[in-house]
Amino acid sequence: MNKEVCIGCGVEIQTEDKTKLGFAPPSALEKEKIICQRCFKLKNYNEIQDVSLTDDDFLKILNGIGSTDALVVKIVDIFDFNGSWLPGLHRFVGKNNILLVGNKVDLLPKSLKQRKLVNWMKESARELGLKPIDVFLISAEKGHGIKEIAEAIEQYRNGKDVYVVGCTNVGKSTFINRLIKEFSGEEEDVITTSHFPGTTLDLIDIPLDEENSLYDTPGIINHHQIAHYVSGNDLKIITPKKEIKPRVFQLNEKQTLYFGGLARFDFISGGRQSFVCYLSNLLNIHRTKLENADELYHKHAGELLNPPRKNELDEFPPLVAHEFMIKEAKTDVVFSGLGWVTINEPNTKIVAHVPKGVGVIVRKSLI
Ligand code: GDP
Structure with missing residues (x-):
């Protein structure tokens, strides 16, 4: 059988694993032009779907970010702070500033003081070798803190590109989908993909202004997460x-x-x-x-x-x-x-x- 490739991103099509690159439902194979599910959703709904990728590709992307001049937005799941941490990030981002975002704040009991949590996140980040320029708490799902983080991104990026990184399941797709609405005012077709040199995967490219974009990087799998x-x-x-x-x-x-x-x-x-x-x-x-x-x-x-x-x-x-x-x-x-x-x-x-x-x-x- 010939190998089929996606007309969107060019990866090889497979029908077995929804979470992996190139997935398409078997019915899609009957079409003349085959498009993977990820590209299909992107094209038709302006919706990001996360796929996992090999550690090697992820390292290439991180290395690439280190050699560009950009703001890095790193998302963690506050319910699984250490499990969702990307251990090597500080070594790769170079001189770029990092905004640390704790997602899923809606899960925490009301008795928890957010200020205390932010301080703890700052302290823990420092212990793990990362010095974020600012720390935010959000709920991507409920929409809490999205306006604030969008404003902070505008302020801290200072005319540069933005890269959003995080491991799988932290809520990165939910967050990006919120940001798209926040930045684009729900215009259609704002998203395109950009090719990142040396990797098998394209980045999702959301224009911020004439010259700069916000890039969604693929989620990396952190194998020590209980999930x-x-x-x-x-x-x-x-x-x-x-x-x-x-x-x-x-x-x-x-x-x-x-x-x-x-x-x-x-x-x-x-x-x-x-x-x-x-x-x-x-x-x-x-x-x-x-x-x-x-x-x-x-x-x-x-x-x-x-x-x-x-x-x-x-x-x-x-x-x-x-x-x-x-x-x-x-x-x-x-x-x-x-x-x-x-x-x-x-x-x-x-x-x-x-x-x-x-x-x-x-x-x-x-x-
Ligand atoms: P990704 O793998 O990082 O792209 O994560 P997703 O956006 O697919 O979200 C992973 C899971 O976390 C899904 O079950 C979401 O419903 C859930 N999730 C995402 N954001 C939030 C949030 O702010 N609060 C809660 N409670 N769940 C969230």
Whole structure:
């Protein structure tokens, strides 16, 4: 069979994987001129659809950004700050300024002070080697903060091009689609694609003025995000859709909480106290005694303790234990991509179990 290529972007057409480059539904193959789904949506709806790409291509794009004079807008998911971080970015962007944007602010409980979160993001960014010129909180889905970020982009870009970067699932497409409306006032056909030298992928090019554009770069897959270890259905359970309702547990020493079958929190010592869980409202929390915890998992993972489901267990990485001695009162133990548990008392010993490859971090409480 001849290899078919997309008349839009020139990539090879495939019909198997929607998330990969060149996907077209099988019915599209019957047409004389074949266009991939990504180009189809772009052409007909001015709508961006994210595709993932190889690390190699992404590095080429990042390297390219470093050698141009531009403003870089980096998006993270504030619910999965560390998981959605692009680790090497600061080494690639050269002298360019970076605006850091935390998306999905609508998920956080109202009791969380946004100023505190912004400060924490600044501090964490610095620890991770990045010095953003400014930090914004938005909800691309609800439209919160879009006007403000659009104005900030205009101000900070200072007559230059803009590149938007972020890993998959941070909400980059939702954000870009909002920005297009904000910048273009819903005119049609404002978007074109530009070829980035040395890569297989075109960038989405949204004109800002006569000379400059805003470019949407493809989302990179961060393999250590928990999202890559669960099925699409389970992802719907663990990804909060609404404001998180904190759930409080009074625990005695040597008690355990299971978060579905995805993660586990052991309270080892520190005296009876309350723990506040900030997780998707749909994710079941199951309490048990520490001494029974292993057996419970052994017997009931995939059933009582789900997600993952029974048929997904084979593919699911083993849980790995991380022990923490929490010295200070009001500390969050963050399960990357799932949420966090706030520990109220100082000198508390806990063990956090997460799928191998997924991160756990400890931070000063945000609430
Ligand atoms: P991309 O892969 O970075 O392009 O991400 P998408 O724009 O496709 O969004 C990924 C997921 O996050 C989708 O399920 C969106 O509905 C969701 N999402 C995007 N922005 C927001 C937001 O501001 N708040 C919430 N709660 N969800 C969002």
